[in-house]
Amino acid sequence: MAAIEVVDLSMTYGDLRAVDAVSLEVAEGEFVGILGPNGAGKTTLLEMVEGLREPDSGRATVLGMPVWPRNAGLLPRIGVQLQASAFFERLTAREQLHTFAALYAVPVREADDWLERVGLVEKADTRVEDLSGGQAQRLSIACALVHDPELVFLDEPTAALDPQARRNLWDLLSGLNDSGRTVVLTTHYMDEAEVLCDRVAIMDAGAILRFDTPDALIRGLDAPTRILLADGEVLTTRDPAQEIARLADEHRLDGIRVQTGTLEDVFLDLTGREYRA
Amino acid sequence: MRSPRTRGPFLALSLAIVKGFVRDKASVFFALIFPLMFLVLFGGLFGDQTQSKVELVQVGQVALLDEMSDGARGAFDETFDVEESDDLAAALEKVRKGDADVAIEMRGDTIVAHYTQTDQVKAAVTQGALQAFVDGTNVALSGQPPRFSLETERVEDDSLSTIQFVTPGLLGWAVAMSAAFGAAATLQGWRQSKLLRRLQLAPVSTRTVVGARVTVTLLIALVQTAIFIGLGAAAFGLTLTGSWWMSVPLLVVGTLCFMALGLLAGAITTTTEGAVNAANFMVLPMAFLSGSFFPLDAAPQWLQTFSQVLPLRHLNEGMLDVMVRGEGPSAALWPIAVLAGFALVVTLVAARLFRWETT
Numbered sequence: 339m340a341a342i343e344v345v346d347l348s349m350t351y352g353d354l355r356a357v358d359a360v361s362l363e364v365a366e367g368e369f370v371g372i373l374g375p376n377g378a379g380k381t382t383l384l385e386m387v388e389g390l391r392e393p394d395s396g397r398a399t400v401l402g403m404p405v406w407p408r409n410a411g412l413l414p415r416i417g418v419q420l421q422a423s424a425f426f427e428r429l430t431a432r433e434q435l436h437t438f439a440a441l442y443a444v445p446v447r448e449a450d451d452w453l454e455r456v457g458l459v460e461k462a463d464t465r466v467e468d469l470s471g472g473q474a475q476r477l478s479i480a481c482a483l484v485h486d487p488e489l490v491f492l493d494e495p496t497a498a499l500d501p502q503a504r505r506n507l508w509d510l511l512s513g514l515n516d517s518g519r520t521v522v523l524t525t526h527y528m529d530e531a532e533v534l535c536d537r538v539a540i541m542d543a544g545a546i547l548r549f550d551t552p553d554a555l556i557r558g559l560d561a562p563t564r565i566l567l568a569d570g571e572v573l574t575t576r577d578p579a580q581e582i583a584r585l586a587d588e589h590r591l592d593g594i595r596v597q598t599g600t601l602e603d604v605f606l607d608l609t610g611r612e613y614r615a
Numbered sequence: 616m617r618s619p620r621t622r623g624p625f626l627a628l629s630l631a632i633v634k635g636f637v638r639d640k641a642s643v644f645f646a647l648i649f650p651l652m653f654l655v656l657f658g659g660l661f662g663d664q665t666q667s668k669v670e671l672v673q674v675g676q677v678a679l680l681d682e683m684s685d686g687a688r689g690a691f692d693e694t695f696d697v698e699e700s701d702d703l704a705a706a707l708e709k710v711r712k713g714d715a716d717v718a719i720e721m722r723g724d725t726i727v728a729h730y731t732q733t734d735q736v737k738a739a740v741t742q743g744a745l746q747a748f749v750d751g752t753n754v755a756l757s758g759q760p761p762r763f764s765l766e767t768e769r770v771e772d773d774s775l776s777t778i779q780f781v782t783p784g785l786l787g788w789a790v791a792m793s794a795a796f797g798a799a800a801t802l803q804g805w806r807q808s809k810l811l812r813r814l815q816l817a818p819v820s821t822r823t824v825v826g827a828r829v830t831v832t833l834l835i836a837l838v839q840t841a842i843f844i845g846l847g848a849a850a851f852g853l854t855l856t857g858s859w860w861m862s863v864p865l866l867v868v869g870t871l872c873f874m875a876l877g878l879l880a881g882a883i884t885t886t887t888e889g890a891v892n893a894a895n896f897m898v899l900p901m902a903f904l905s906g907s908f909f910p911l912d913a914a915p916q917w918l919q920t921f922s923q924v925l926p927l928r929h930l931n932e933g934m935l936d937v938m939v940r941g942e943g944p945s946a947a948l949w950p951i952a953v954l955a956g957f958a959l960v961v962t963l964v965a966a967r968l969f970r971w972e973t974t
Contacts, residue, residue, distance in 0.1 A: 390812055390971075413818040424813040426631040427804055428638040433631070440627030441817040465638075481813075 339402055341366045341489050341520040342387060347396035349382050356382040358544035359396065364522060364537075369515045371531040372524045373601075374541035375609055380524045381493060383541070387522075388418055388491055401489060414442055417487035419478050419495060425466040431477050432462040435484060442485035452480040457506060471498035476507070483514070490514065492523040496530060508534060528601040538601065542609045552601055559607060561599030568593030624819045628827035636797070636831065645796065646835060647842065650789030653908070654843065657781040658851035669741050671695040672706040672718040679726055679752055687751065694744050717741045778851040780910060783862070783934035786843045788907040790836045790866050791873040791927055792898050797832050798877025799890040807887065811971060829874065836870045837863075856941035862934050865947050868954040869930040873898070875961035876926075882968040901927045926957040 342364040349357040357379045364370050374380045385391045387398045389405035389412070398405050403412045425434055432453065439449035453459050456476040461469060469477060475498055483490065495511070496504045504527075511534060515521050525531055531538050532552045539549040548555055563578040567590060575581045578596060585591055636642055673680060683691060698715070700706050706718035710731050716738075717730040728745055730738050754761050805811045814824055840862065847853030880893035902908065904918065905927035911919055922928040933950030936942040 388816060390815060408815070410818050410820075413816060416816070418813070418816045420809045420813055423807075424809040426810065427635045427808075429631055429634055433634065437627050437631045438817070441624045441814075441819050443624075 339366060340364060340399075341368065341401060342522070343399040344383075344387060345397055347383065347386055347398055348394050349379075349386060349391065350394055355544045357386065357393075360544070360546055361396075362539065362546065362549065364520060366520055367515070367518050369511075369521045369534055369536045370523075371535035371538045372522070372541055373526075373528070373531055373538055373605055374524075378541045378609075379544040380541055384491055384493060384522070384524060388416070414485060415488045417482040417485065417490045419482035419490075419492045421478070421493060423474065424478060425474075425481075428465055428467065430463045430465050431458050431469065431473075434466055434477060435480060438481040439484050444485050449484050452484055455510060456480045457503075472500055472503045475499055476503065479507070479510075487519070489520045490522070492521070494524055494526065496525065496527060504530070528605060532601045540605060540608050547608050548604075555604045556599045556601060559599045559604050561603055564597040566595040566597065625823050625827055628819070628824060629831055632801070632828060632831045633834070636835065642793075642796070642800075646789065646793035647839060650785055650792070650839070651842065651846065653785050654781065654846065654851075657785070657908075658778040658847065658853075668696040669694060669717060669737060669744070670715040671697050671741075672709060672715045673697055673699045674703045674706050674718055674720040675701060677719055677721050677726065679721075679749060683748075683752065684755070687748070687755075691748060694740075717745075719745070776852075778847055778853050779939040780935070781908070782843060782847045782853050783938045784907040784931050786840060786862075786866075787869065787905075787927060787930040787934050788898075788902040789839050789843070790869055791902070791930065792894075793835055793839065794832050794870045794873035795877035795880065795894040795898050796891055797835070798828070798874040799880040799884075799894040800877075800887055801828055802878055802881030803884065803887040803890040806881075806970075806972060809972075815971070829871070832874055833867060833870055836866050840866060853939075855938055858942065858944040858946075859938045861937040861944045861947040865930060865933045865937070865951060865954075868951050868958065869926075872926050872930075872954045872958040872961070875958045875965060878965040879961055879968070882965045882970070898927075901925050904928070906931050926954055929953045 340363050342362065344360060344362040347357055347360045347362075348355065360379075360383060372380050372383070382391070386393045387400065387405065389398075389400070389408055392406050400412060401415055403409055405412065426437055429437065432450070435449045435452055436446055439446060453462050456479060458473060458476060458480070461473055464473075466474060466477065475495065479492065479495055482492070492511075496507055499507060508530065511521060511523075515534075523534075535552065537549060537551055538555060540547045540555070548558075550558070562574050562576050563581075565573040565575065565578065565581060565585070567573070567585075573581060578598075582591070582594075582596070585594065636646075680688075680691070680697070700718075703718070703720060706715070707729055709715040710718050710729055713731070713733060716734070717728050719726055719728045721727075726745070726749060728741070730741055732738050802811075805814075844853065844855065844859075848855070876897055877890075877894050880897065881890045884890040884893050904922050905911075905925045906922070907927065911922060911928075914922075929950040933947045936946035936950075937944065940946075
C-alpha cells in the first residue's frame with residue numbers, strides 16, 4: 339500500500355495556480371524530498387496532503403485514508419513540523435514537549451527522551467523565546483515526532499541550523515527512515531536531498547517537473563565531467579576514465595578533484611536561474 | 616496506551632495557557648495591577664473628601680480669638696490654621712497669592728475678614744465659619760442660653776459612597792478588558808506562529824482547545840473578583856449587599872461576551888499588536904460610556920440612551936444592583952440575558968470572519 343497517493347491535486351489562489359494537477363505516489367518506508375524555488379507551490383502541496391487545506395480538485399490519500407475532511411483517526415499516525423515558531427508562548431522546551439505529548443496521550447517520560455535525541459537536554463528549562471533558531475527548529479521537530487508517527491512531514495527542517503546540527507539531524511532522520519517510517523521533507527539544500535532522499539521531486543510553477551532518484555536525475559542531465567588540477571587547470575571531458583589514465587601517466591594526479599553533475603545542476607537546469615519571490 | 620503519567624489534553628492545554636499568562640508580565644499587570652490602581656485611586660483619594668484646613672492670618676490683636684473659651688478654640692482650630700502677623704499689607708499679599716485663604720483684623724468692635732474668591736467653596740466655608748464663631752461668642756457674652764440648637768446626621772447610606780460605586784464598575788471593566796485582550800492576543804499569536812494549524816493536525820477537538828482558553832479566562836476573572844472585593848472590603852470599607860453572589864454568573868457571561876469581542880478584534884486584524892489595539896479601542900471608550908469610572912446619572916439623556924447598546928453598561932448595572940444596591944438575585948437576570956445575547960451574536964460574526972492564517 340502506498341503511504342501517500344495524490345491524484346490530480348489542484349489549488350488556485352485568485353489567478354495563480356499554486357498547485358496544478360499534481361499526481362504523486364510515495365511508497366511506505368520511502369524518504370522523499372520536494373525541491374523547488376520559493377513560490378513553486380511546495381508548501382501548498384504539502385498542506386493539502388496533510389489535510390490542512392481543501393483542494394480545489396483532485397484527491398489525496400494518506401495511509402489508505404482520505405485526508406479531507408479532517409480525519410481524527412489519521413492524525414495520530416502522522417507527524418507534522420510546520421515551522422519553527424509553532425509553539426505555546428512562554429513555555430520551556432520541556433513544557434512544550436509535555437504539552438504536545440499530552441495532546442497525543444504520550445507519557446511524559448517518553449516525551450523527555452526526545453530532549454536527548456535532539457540535543458536539547460541542557461536547554462530543557464529555557465523558554466522557547468530564548469532558544470536560538472537552530473534549537474527552536476530541533477524542538478519543533480521533536481514536537482512533531484513525540485508520538486512516534488508512521489509518516490512524517492517536515493517543512494525545511496534544517497533551515498537555520500549550523501553544520502553540526504544539520505548533520506546530527508540527518509542522522510536522526512535517516513534513523514527514523516531506517517526503522518520503517520515514511521519521511522517527506524521540503525528543502526533548499528541539494529546536498530541534503532542527495533544524501534537523505536530515496537527519491538526527489540523537483541517542483542516549479544505548481545507542477546512536478548521530475549520525480550526520480552538523485553542518481554537518475556543527475557545521469558539524465560548528461561553533464562560533462564570537470565577535472566580540477568592542483569595547478570589550477572580545468573579539464574572538461576565526456577570520458578573521465580581515459581583522461582584520468584592520461585594524467586596518471588603524466589604523474590599529475592596529486593591534488594586533483596573530479597566533479598560530475600550535481601543535483602544543483604539538475605535543479606538549475608530545470609528551473610532556470612532567474613530570481614524568485 | 617495511557618499511563619498514569621499522562622495528562623489529558625484539556626488539562627495540558629489549560630496549564631500551558633495559564634503558564635503563558637502568568638509569565639507575561641504585561642498581561643498580569645493589565646489584568647490585575649492596573650485596575651487595582653484605579654480602585655486605590657478612586658477608593659483612597661476620592662473616597663474621603665475632607666476639606667483641608669483654612670489658612671488664616673491673624674493681624675495684630677483679635678479679641679474674638681484671644682477671648683475664646685478653650686472648647687471653642689479647639690473647634691476653631693479644627694477648621695482654621697492660624698498664623699499671627701503684624702503686617703496687614705504682607706498678610707493681604709499672602710491671601711492674594713493664595714498662600715493663605717483669609718486675613719482678619721480688628722477695627723474697633725468689628726472683625727474684618729479679607730478673603731479671596733479664587734476657591735469659592737473655601738470662601739463660603741470661611742465666611743460661614745467666621746460668622747458662626749462671631750455669633751457664638753456674642754451669645755456666650757450675652758449670658759443667655761441659646762434658644763435653638765443644631766444636631767447633624769450623615770445621610771450617606773442613601774446615595775452610594777465612592778468605594779461602593781466604583782468597585783462593581785471597575786471590576787466589570789477589568790474583567791471585560793482581560794477577557795477581550797486574552798482572546799484577541801491568543802487568536803492572533805497562535806495564528807501567526809501557526810500553532811493553530813499545528814493544533815488542527817493534532818487529535819484534539821476544537822471544543823477542547825476553545826474550552827481550555829475559556830476556562831482559563833474565567834479563572835482569571837474569578838481571581839480578579841476575589842482580589843477586588845477583598846481589597847475593597849479590607850482597605851476601603853466596601854460593604855456587599857445580600858445577593859452579591861449573583862455577580863459570579865454575571866461575570867461569567869460578561870467574560871464570554873468580551874472574549875467574543877476579543878475574537879472579533881483578532882479576526883479583523885493581522886498582527887498581535889493590531890488585535891490588542893482593536894480590543895482596547897472597543898473596551899476603553901465603552902468603559903467611559905458605560906459608567907465604569909463615574910456614574911452616568913449626570914450624563915445627557917442621549918448618552919444614557921446610547922449606553923444601552925453597550926454590553927458593559929448592562930454588566931455594570933447588574934453588578935451595582937446585586938453587589939451594593941441591595942437588589943434581589945432577579946435583578947441580574949436581565950443583564951445576564953442581554954450579555955448572553957451579545958456573546959452569541961458577536962461569536963457568530965467572529966466565526967464568519969475567522970481565518971486560519973493571516974495571509
